[in-house]
Amino acid sequence: MEKWKIEFFIQNNYIMKSKRVFLNLTKVLFLGFLLLPTIAFSIEKPNIIIFYVDDLGWQDTELNDLDAPCPYETPNIVKLAKAGMNFTQAYAPATCCSPSRAAIITGLHPAKNGMTNVTLGSTKSGTDSDKYSAPYLDKHLNTDLLTLADVLNNNGYRTGHTGKWHIGLTAASYGFDFVDQTRGFHRKMADRTKDFATVDDKKYPLSKEKYPPYSAKNPEGISYPFDQLTESSIQFIEENKEEPFFLNMCHWMVHWPVMTRNAALLEYYCDKMGQPFPPEPGDRLLPGQQNPYFAAMVTSVDWSLGRILDYLKVTDDPRHAGKKLIETTYIFFSSDNGGAEQRGNEIISDNYPLKYGKTHAEQGGVRVPTIISGPGVPKASQFDGLVSQLDFFPTIVDLTNASLAIEDRKELSGLDISPIIFGENDKVLDDQGQERTFLFWHYPHSSDHMKSGIREGDYTFYIDYSQGKNELYRLYKDGERYDLEEENNLINNPEYASVAARLAADLKASLKANNARGPYLNPNYSKKTITPAAIVSSQFSPTDRLARISIENALLKEAYIIYLGENENSSIQYGVKFPAEISEEGNAVSAYIPDEVSSYRFILIDVNNYQVYSDVESIF
Numbered sequence: 025m026e027k028w029k030i031e032f033f034i035q036n037n038y039i040m041k042s043k044r045v046f047l048n049l050t051k052v053l054f055l056g057f058l059l060l061p062t063i064a065f066s067i068e069k070p071n072i073i074i075f076y077v078d079d080l081g082w083q084d085t086e087l088n089d090l091d092a093p094c095p096y097e098t099p100n101i102v103k104l105a106k107a108g109m110n111f112t113q114a115y116a117p118a119t120c121c122s123p124s125r126a127a128i129i130t131g132l133h134p135a136k137n138g139m140t141n142v143t144l145g146s147t148k149s150g151t152d153s154d155k156y157s158a159p160y161l162d163k164h165l166n167t168d169l170l171t172l173a174d175v176l177n178n179n180g181y182r183t184g185h186t187g188k189w190h191i192g193l194t195a196a197s198y199g200f201d202f203v204d205q206t207r208g209f210h211r212k213m214a215d216r217t218k219d220f221a222t223v224d225d226k227k228y229p230l231s232k233e234k235y236p237p238y239s240a241k242n243p244e245g246i247s248y249p250f251d252q253l254t255e256s257s258i259q260f261i262e263e264n265k266e267e268p269f270f271l272n273m274c275h276w277m278v279h280w281p282v283m284t285r286n287a288a289l290l291e292y293y294c295d296k297m298g299q300p301f302p303p304e305p306g307d308r309l310l311p312g313q314q315n316p317y318f319a320a321m322v323t324s325v326d327w328s329l330g331r332i333l334d335y336l337k338v339t340d341d342p343r344h345a346g347k348k349l350i351e352t353t354y355i356f357f358s359s360d361n362g363g364a365e366q367r368g369n370e371i372i373s374d375n376y377p378l379k380y381g382k383t384h385a386e387q388g389g390v391r392v393p394t395i396i397s398g399p400g401v402p403k404a405s406q407f408d409g410l411v412s413q414l415d416f417f418p419t420i421v422d423l424t425n426a427s428l429a430i431e432d433r434k435e436l437s438g439l440d441i442s443p444i445i446f447g448e449n450d451k452v453l454d455d456q457g458q459e460r461t462f463l464f465w466h467y468p469h470s471s472d473h474m475k476s477g478i479r480e481g482d483y484t485f486y487i488d489y490s491q492g493k494n495e496l497y498r499l500y501k502d503g504e505r506y507d508l509e510e511e512n513n514l515i516n517n518p519e520y521a522s523v524a525a526r527l528a529a530d531l532k533a534s535l536k537a538n539n540a541r542g543p544y545l546n547p548n549y550s551k552k553t554i555t556p557a558a559i560v561s562s563q564f565s566p567t568d569r570l571a572r573i574s575i576e577n578a579l580l581k582e583a584y585i586i587y588l589g590e591n592e593n594s595s596i597q598y599g600v601k602f603p604a605e606i607s608e609e610g611n612a613v614s615a616y617i618p619d620e621v622s623s624y625r626f627i628l629i630d631v632n633n634y635q636v637y638s639d640v641e642s643i644f
């Protein structure tokens with residue numbers, strides 16, 4: 025296969041890391057340790073767990089808690105932070121689910137891998153009132169892309185995915201040996217006010233073991249309903265711990281539907297929030313963080329994390345005599361995007377003091393709780409610099425000493441932050457030793473908040489495509505919180521003109537370097553002043569299996585073909601766009617149509633930036 029290039033990058037990292045961890049420890053331990061071989065501090069092929077939460081906001085845990093105290097109790101998240109490093113300014117690669125997940129697993133920025141939203145495979149153009157049209161998104165992540173699971177699998181790791189996938193097909197098509205995409209106990213309830221789990225429940229029996237929270241009503245703690253997602257994750261570790269393993273554990277919580285099967289937990293939060301139990305039917309309308317169902321979901325995710333940590337703590341590592349799995353495993357804890365604040369009338373949570381939430385490029389949409397723990401990571405440490413989940417891929421490659429072809433490594437959008445997590449450096453550096461000074465986001469979707477954004481130092485800057493204007497905010501000043509709420513737009517303040525110009529230039533250069541697509545102009549827009557490209561003829565030739573179209577009104581700058589249909593056993597990637605050939609004149613396009621494919625359509629971008637879909641063409 026193409027992606028298994030034979031030319032591997034020979035890494036010296038293993039030896040370097042032995043020294044590195046060793047030097048770290050000498051800072052805190054005594055000289056006597058110098059006599060021990062350095063190898064004793066380094067874990068060969070450590071295990072990796074990514075524990076990923078859906079829609080968990082930056083203020084939805086007891087970490088980084090500003091202003092009003094977080095009412096949701098997260099003792100295990102706090103415990104994990106005390107065992108490792110808490111990142112106070114960590115970011116998801118995107119504002120919503122699929123693009124963040126695709127970015128983590130490919131190590132490529134959403135602008136670069138093209139998956140910038142959740143509407144996969146949709147060919148809807150805008151309506152006649154929309155000036156812009158979002159780019160077409162592949163129906164599933166292109167299977168030709170190298171994934172983190174591929175890299176680790178190729179380096180002797182067993183790879184498991186549990187829970188939410190949401191980037192098309194199943195995780196089995198992307199390098200995972202073990203796949204269980206169960207929703208666990210986060211499955212829709214007919215009536216969330218009363219359909220709670222019981223001790224002898226068929227699907228969700230309550231546990232005999234008791235866990236936090238403790239209260240006067242339940243001084244010994246409470247039971248939790250059976251959660252297949254947590255159990256499958258433990259099963260994967262149990263069955264694969266003889267080998268190094270990578271577990272990508274992705275909860276469906278705390279995403280909508282907002283509900284819990286755990287009556288005791290819900291009652292605990294109703295009591296804590298001064299609300300009746302069981303709650304009245306209907307939407308929760310109290311502002312801020314007062315939704316007891318949501319609180320129960322956050323604590324349920326925390327319980328699940330606790331189950332994993334407890335298992336790792338008591339289980340021997342068969343590969344490292346005398347060690348428990350917790351001593352040989354790195355855990356990456358984070359969330360795929362900021363909190364969803366509201367759905368219909370229901371108030372879910374609040375990202376305040378951060379602005380907005382999920383699907384927004386502002387801080388509430390992208391800043392997320394993040395912890396990394398594992399061997400060599402200083403306990404209860406904190407890093408306040410900018411990091412991204414895009415850094416997970418290269419960091420995991422480094423931690424696992426995995427071989428990766430030089431050209432694949434160069435493509436990665438994030439940076440190896442292992443010097444940060446070992447407390448050796450306080451700056452995130454690229455391969456040339458240059459400090460990374462900013463992160464950026466690209467969300468060319470939605471009708472009213474289609475934005476690209478950048479965070480650099482104290483500032484955020486946005487290009488708002490829908491409104492045709494730019495914004496600049498100053499989050500911090502002299503190390504203090506200044507306008508974290510992003511309320512005072514400084515774009516017209518002459519004092520900040522050079523800052524705005526620098527951020528605009530960095531953002532535009534990043535979008536260009538990553539070949540960011542969209543937003544495009546919408547050919548259906550009623551007030552358009554330029555005529556979009558239009559298709560005048562379309563043919564298919566069965567002899568050479570070439571589909572051809574010719575164009576009038578405007579020449580083309582990009583053209584793609586998508587094959588339509590479904591066949592999971594086929595090597596054809598249905599719904600994934602591939603470049604089509606534009607004629608020298610720019611007014612005709614052709615594409616090869618494989619034997620198996622019986623319908624297709626072209627996607628055209630004309631020189632004026634209109635995105636035009638051809639009709640669906642069928643071959644009879």
Ligand SMILES: [Ca+2]
Binds near residue numbers: 089090
């Ligand atoms: Ca708070």
Ligand SMILES: [Ca+2]
Binds near residue numbers: 078079120121279360
């Ligand atoms: Ca999400």
Ligand SMILES: [Ca+2]
Binds near residue numbers: 365375376378380
């Ligand atoms: Ca808010």
